[in-house]
Amino acid sequence: MTTINDRTLPVVERPAGTFAPAPARAAHSIFHERWWLDIATQGDWKLAAVRQNDEIVGEMPYAIWRTRLWRISHLPPLTRTLGPVIQPVTGSEARQRHHTLDVTAQLIDQLPECDSFFQVLDPSVDDALAFALHGFTVSARYTFRIDARTTADEAWSRLNSKTRNVIRSASRELTILPDLSPDEFLAFYDANLAARSRTNAYGDAVMRQLVNAFVERNAGTLMGAYGTDGKLVAAVGLVWDHRAMYYLLSSRVRDAHCGSISLLLWTAIIRALERRLTFDFDGFSSPSTFSFLNGFGATLTQRLGVERQRTVYLLTRTLKRRLAPARVFAPNL
Template sequence: MPEQQDHYRQFCREVPDLPVFAQPWYLDAVCEGGTWGAAVAQHGEQPAAALPYFLKRKGPFRYITMPHFCKHLGPYLHPDFRELKFEHKFYEQLIGLLPAVLAFKQEFHPSATNWLPFCWQGYRQTTRYTYQLGLAEGLNAVYGGFNRNVRRNLKKAEKALRIRTDMAAEDFFNVNRLSFERQGTAPPYSRELFLRHDDALARHQSRQIFCAEDAGGRIHSAAYLIWDGRASYYHLSGDDPELRASGAGLLLVWEAIRYTHEVLRLPVFDFEGSMMPNVEAIRRQFGGRQVPYSRVWKYHSKVIRMLDGLVRNSQ
């Protein structure tokens, strides 16, 4: 796939607002257990659209799926071709350029609102949601949109905790892992993969780690913020199960929002989900705006469809 990757890298150099998840350097870091490639549609000599993908193999089966730490992929258009007529034309070309696989499943970026060309080619879709805050009106307006309980708990946490921004990535992983252990499971990614992904983000100045600690030096919660030219993303977090009542998690969300507005000067803060009922409720309490995006998939094999259904039903 080196030639495909080269064409995609050329496309990326001409698209300044490409999300962080679709950057070649990010895909280099997170695509463990497979390889990444990209379908690139041309308009003459100019790259007009691209669809990066993660190709995996399980036994004799090849399939396209989402890599760890990658919230969105999907099709992206060059700024010169962001009209509906071009979407239909170039999305159809992108589909035709995908490798032969037994299954395809991706979470499209919210900016990819038109999945009709995929529908016409037999793909299926379901709508999912993330939550975002618009920061253009300033932090006072954002704070005013918080639920009363959130504001009360923030005041409580601010009195008892302090924010640090010097936490090492290794230490963050240890706190992040605690949240999984509390639920009786292991993180879906290894320490090595997390650190490789962290190294790529740090080298490209696209991440900040926050933690909240008390006067005794105990870490209550940690948060991992990443960003691109469009938005910041509340990417990962973790809490000490014995200290969750302190409000540290809420305090770190507020700190990440402030950092996005005051330091990064970005207009959007994205919570990166979630559709889990208990998490979704907290996003709403922060005044988050529901933003839809598409999960798009297609099975070229009844066996793969059945196996995927069994996995989802067991989760």
């Protein structure tokens, strides 16, 4: 067991069987789960599906929102990736490619006509050729991942010296307690938003329902870092499926130790690796976040984005962004 300053990192043991290795067949991510989509979209989602011989061989969920002017299909709140899930076939690489292209094309044909469609595909989908052939713009997005086969000692050795030092420093001043209650986490998150005069980018109601749901279903947990005075100074929300644990949410007070989130993430990494799960840092959208996450020595992993927009929608949204930039609280860090 990796230790920091001779202190074993706190990890709560789960019953054997709670986590399982990925099945041989194509697996849904947690973001594909029906209960997740029901909450994240408030029921406004549909499923494109392809059947062969009475068996579903491919499916792709999508959300639909209608505004006064637009019909939109984007990723729902707190839903990091979606995209097609296609059952593999045996045989040559060429046969598998043909099968994937054919099934994906049938799924795309079932997607609704809308003014703007956008999804980020699960990292297991490494080819968006079918989307490109159907007029979608394909772009590269990135996340950091630590493979499930990595040992704790290997993960520690890959941290850069700055990250390692702030984790050591934070461990001397903070106590990590797992399994915060949803009410405690949400109250803490809301208080930090208010202190910064920011709004919740995900929507208060949806976030509350999802946090409660993934904790109740043992599909996620909430961890907190407490100072010497016993006050909560930082917290993270984690979710998982049979393949990966995802860094979903975090919040901290203004004067929290600079290594508070780093220590929480390191604790989460240990929990993931002990359960043979890949740890996914869930992407980044700025150079500063990239620099922070890069310190953990994880593998840079591509996630493909697929997008199709009508010209009028694209021009209108571009103009709106230039005139009124969004003022929302960054979901992580």
